[in-house]
Amino acid sequence: DAGITQSPRHKVTETGTPVTLRCHQTENHRYMYWYRQDPGHGLRLIHYSYGVKDTDKGEVSDGYSVSRSKTEDFLLTLESATSSQTSVYFCAISGPDRDVYGYTFGSGTRLTVV
Amino acid sequence: GEDVEQSLFLSVREGDSSVINCTYTDSSSTYLYWYKQEPGAGLQLLTYIFSNMDMKQDQRLTVLLNKKDKHLSLRIADTQTGDSAIYFCAESYTGRRALTFGSGTRLQVQP
Numbered sequence: 001d002a003g004i005t006q007s008p009r010h011k012v013t014e015t016g017t018p019v020t021l022r023c024h025q026t027e028n029h030r031y032m033y034w035y036r037q038d039p040g041h042g043l044r045l046i047h048y049s050y051g052v053k054d055t056d057k058g059e060v061s062d063g064y065s066v067s068r069s070k071t072e073d074f075l076l077t078l079e080s081a082t083s084s085q086t087s088v089y090f091c092a093i094s095g096p097d098r099d100v101y102g103y104t105f106g107s108g109t110r111l112t113v114v
Numbered sequence: 115g116e117d118v119e120q121s122l123f124l125s126v127r128e129g130d131s132s133v134i135n136c137t138y139t140d141s142s143s144t145y146l147y148w149y150k151q152e153p154g155a156g157l158q159l160l161t162y163i164f165s166n167m168d169m170k171q172d173q174r175l176t177v178l179l180n181k182k183d184k185h186l187s188l189r190i191a192d193t194q195t196g197d198s199a200i201y202f203c204a205e206s207y208t209g210r211r212a213l214t215f216g217s218g219t220r221l222q223v224q225p
Binding site: 033035040043044048107108 | 158
């Protein structure tokens with residue numbers, strides 16, 4: 001999607017290893033979000049950010065941490081990956097009119113923990 | 115509490131109308147959204163409706179909102195094979211930290 005990129009697109013990692021996913025935006029938007037998508041659960045919020053160094057937990061934050069040292073980058077870290085964290089991870093961004101225009105999503109990162 | 119529910123699957127024939135339904139529990143919702151996800155891609159915003167509206171039409175898409183029953187629907191007229199995707203409804207209200215999504219409805223369009 002224009003203005004937002006996620007890396008890597010695919011990753012396979014071993015149980016117990018740390019993993020960092022990156023979300024990069026060029027829109028200078030204030031709000032950034034990490035969701036995970038699992039069959040039957042839709043999208044569930046992991047963490048979100050409302051500015052540089054300002055982050056907060058979502059509904060499924062256990063086992064995840066985030067950092068935002070620059071407006072354009074929002075990193076999601078799995079501190080010690082588990083098989084239950086196998087999922088597709090989406091980053092999203094929104095501007096000041098987020099309640100009107102919703103979010104713009106990245107293309108996702110498919111993470112497999114073996 | 116926050117809960118958004120959708121049926122999981124819908125199959126229609128090409129050229130027919132599709133109606134995807136969604137129910138939500140939060141009466142404070144101000145905006146409701148429909149997103150489309152094609153295979154291997156992120157979610158793309160299709161349309162949205164403000165909570166003081168009953169209906170919104172945008173080309174082949176019609177959104178109906180029944181606030182009393184907390185029911186939202188998306189009608190796609192003249193459904194095409196390219197409409198095959200997963201459709202998510204989502205809700206928001208001012209001051210909430212993030213959108214709440216339903217589990218998605220997979221639309222299959224048969225030629």
